[in-house]
Amino acid sequence: MTLSSDEWVGAWWLGFIICGFLYLAGAVPLLFFPKSLQKQQQHGTHQIEMQNGYSHDHDDHLIASLNGEQVPKTTFGRQLKEATEEFARMAAELLRNPVYASMVIGWMFGSYLTGGYSTYLPKYIETQFGRSASAADMYAGIVSIGSVAFSTALGGYLLTKFNPSPRKALLLLIVSWSTIVVTYLIGLLPGCGHPAFKQPNTFAQ
Numbered sequence: 622m623t624l625s626s627d628e629w630v631g632a633w634w635l636g637f638i639i640c641g642f643l644y645l646a647g648a649v650p651l652l653f654f655p656k657s658l659q660k661q662q663q664h665g666t667h668q669i670e671m672q673n674g675y676s677h678d679h680d681d682h683l684i685a686s687l688n689g690e691q692v693p694k695t696t697f698g699r700q701l702k703e704a705t706e707e708f709a710r711m712a713a714e715l716l717r718n719p720v721y722a723s724m725v726i727g728w729m730f731g732s733y734l735t736g737g738y739s740t741y742l743p744k745y746i747e748t749q750f751g752r753s754a755s756a757a758d759m760y761a762g763i764v765s766i767g768s769v770a771f772s773t774a775l776g777g778y779l780l781t782k783f784n785p786s787p788r789k790a791l792l793l794l795i796v797s798w799s800t801i802v803v804t805y806l807i808g809l810l811p812g813c814g815h816p817a818f819k820q821p822n823t824f825a826q
């Protein structure tokens with residue numbers, strides 16, 4: 622089997638499986654972190670809880686243990702219920718945060734724009750400019766990955782160099798996204814004319 626074999630070209634979906642297993646492998650170390658992290662105060666050995674740490678049930682369990690009382694073990698069902706309720710509470714708090722909610726909505730629309738464009742860009746290059754599938758994928762990869770890397774580095778440099786206020790940073794973001802939309806629309810204009818067909822499935826020379 623070579624790179625031009627039908628079996629190899631048609632197995633493009635294997636990349637998603639490999640990437641999925643890599644993501645899962647990278648997430649395994651995160652499972653070993655505790656639910657909340659504790660830090661020690663500078664003066665004394667008293668342990669303090671971090672924000673949004675243990676629940677009140679855990680505090681009651683700890684107090685009862687220190688007093689020598691017999692505390693029943695928490696069942697898995699109760700732990701799951703407490704974790705679900707805590708997750709719902711934290712999610713509700715995040716959704717009530719206007720800054721966070723606006724940022725998430727903005728990135729959702731941005732992902733739709735860039736995701737659709739990068740998905741169909743290879744096919745557009747292939748059909749409009751008569752490039753092969755491999756060449757079109759290479760051009761699309763250079764454009765997509767190169768632009769993301771350059772824009773991320775440039776944005777970080779500008780924010781670090783000039784340290785703008787939140788209002789100016791928001792204005793820069795609006796101008797940047799407006800420029801992206803305009804350039805995307807302009808990018809749809811250039812192209813080649815429709816090829817003439819000599820006979821079915823054959824292009825005229």
